[in-house]
Amino acid sequence: MRIEQPKGVRGSLKWIQRSVAERWPTLEAPILAATGGAALRWRSPLAADSFAEYRDEAVLGLVGALHLAESLHAFWPARGPQWDALATTDTGGIVLVEAKAHVSELLSPGTAAGDASRKRIDETLGALAERLNASPRRADWADHFYQLANRLAFLDFLRRNGAPAWLVLVDFIGDLEMAGPSVPETWDAAYQVAWHVMGLPRRHALTPHILHVRPDVRPHA
Template identity: 45%
Template structure:
């Protein structure tokens, strides 16, 4: 699904659109090769992508049938997508901590069952106790991690980039990178993702300052 977005006027929608289109160096992790941004582009109506459409955008459309078996429709809608010489980059952006504490999944019946089966597969592979209910605790973060795992299981050298903006005073966002670090550390602990988990090597964090994106 391709989801056309308005020009952002506040929060992470605004800042990520500006960064990708006008200041890409600010969202270029030093540990990754140069990112070619594929969304959200001004020339593409700032569209965001989900389900098979995000794979198509990354040139991975052949994986579409497998994704449909792994996850129900209306899966994660990626804030940005990029490609490097090594592989794709999936992006989730936040401007304030309240966004990070997502509610449990609202899926029911067969969709809920498919999500639970997907999480169980991820947890089993990573040696995480199935008693940790990823459908309730940090659900949005968990489903992004699950999609990274799914791609890498298929030989795709994917990275998951969290862009956590600083100094968004309008949204009451954090002023220090340590605040975001503490939030992610809490989520990892709750989900059983220890620092030694090999998947976390492919999770990248940036904390750009929105003041660098504001007109003087």
């Protein structure tokens, strides 16, 4: 699914569009260092593509993994994660970006899926929690920090199907208009709470493939 977006005028929509278009080194350099690539090709959001964001099978088509479409349909119901940005590296790496400009964006609502889809989501997230050695006393991922959970699930799906994917959590610093964090430590604390509520250990099977990138918007304001 392709979802056109307006040109961002504030918050994470504005900054992810600008940082991609202007190829900020503070965005790209950490990604390349983690993935072992030498160059990134941004697939979205692009001005020439109406800043569209993508989800489901359309994501696979953009990043060269369309052969996994049938497996994805079996893995997750339609209307899965909608990615703020997507990129590929010169070495074939897949970059999945979730961007935020203020801490409250972490507090996503639970899934609104119907009964049949909710059952499959619960089963998928439950199996993922077991693989990641999450605490049995964790909060229900379909209701708490669901956005983080479904991004982890998509990353896990790609990795288990042989696709070299990374989840890049882009947490902008210095967005004063949105009362966003001015130092990286604020984001560190917010994610520590999220992982704790989700019952995730400090390190798990997906940890090496999750990257926190903290571009400072103030030099670009």
